[in-house]
């Protein structure tokens with residue numbers, strides 16, 4: 240089981256936002272995009288047992304090495320997700336699937352349109368090319384049920400401004416690592432949401448200059 244320090248720090252504050260924004264009394268289906276180590280899905284599945292969680296990961300870096308060792312095709316991180324699942328005997332967490340958010344929803348592991356109550360995406364938007372964010376909104380727009388929720392977490396720019404200086408420095412360091420990465424502006428995300436039948440319902444300020452953005456899928460009337 241891998242452990243990321245940031246995930247350990249932010250999992251409880253994000254859970255508080257989830258508790259506040261989803262039904263806790265009726266069965267729900269959630270997809271987490273870019274589950275990383277599996278810490279978040281494990282924490283949320285224990286706290287919110289009415290939700291069936293589908294974790295997913297994109298990172299296949301170690302697949303080639305593992306194939307050389309005749310290990311079944313599975314990324315290092317999804318091995319970590321599986322280890323958490325087994326360790327905590329989480330019946331409400333499905334086996335992790337490979338999911339590239341930049342691909343059309345038809346490639347999202349067989350998930351059916353309008354089947355999800357919640358799509359969760361933590362700390363991916365700024366550490367991936369814009370095509371992933373575009374795909375995230377496109378896919379969420381299709382996969383969510385009417386009134387379903389897309390919750391994203393991370394650092395964002397607001398009206399072209401990044402604050403405080405630590406986030407400016409972080410943005411710079413991301414762009415140095417990959418010119419296609421960097422903090423996205425909430426207004427850009429809002430327009431992507433609108434193009435895909437979602438609207439920005441709420442912004443929640445989070446510790447360490449992060450935010451949760453809650454996008455709701457509009458009802459078809």
Ligand SMILES: C[S@@+](CC[C@H](N)C(=O)[O-])C[C@H]1O[C@@H](n2cnc3c(N)ncnc32)[C@H](O)[C@@H]1O
Pocket residue numbers: 243246272273274275276296297298338339340341360361362363366367368371
């Ligand atoms: C900083 S990690 C965050 C992982 C985890 N959500 C967390 O908060 O610990 C960034 C994540 O973005 C994912 N990612 C990068 N490109 C992606 C893509 N095209 N589709 C889906 N996820 C992607 C990476 O695999 C990685 O899991």
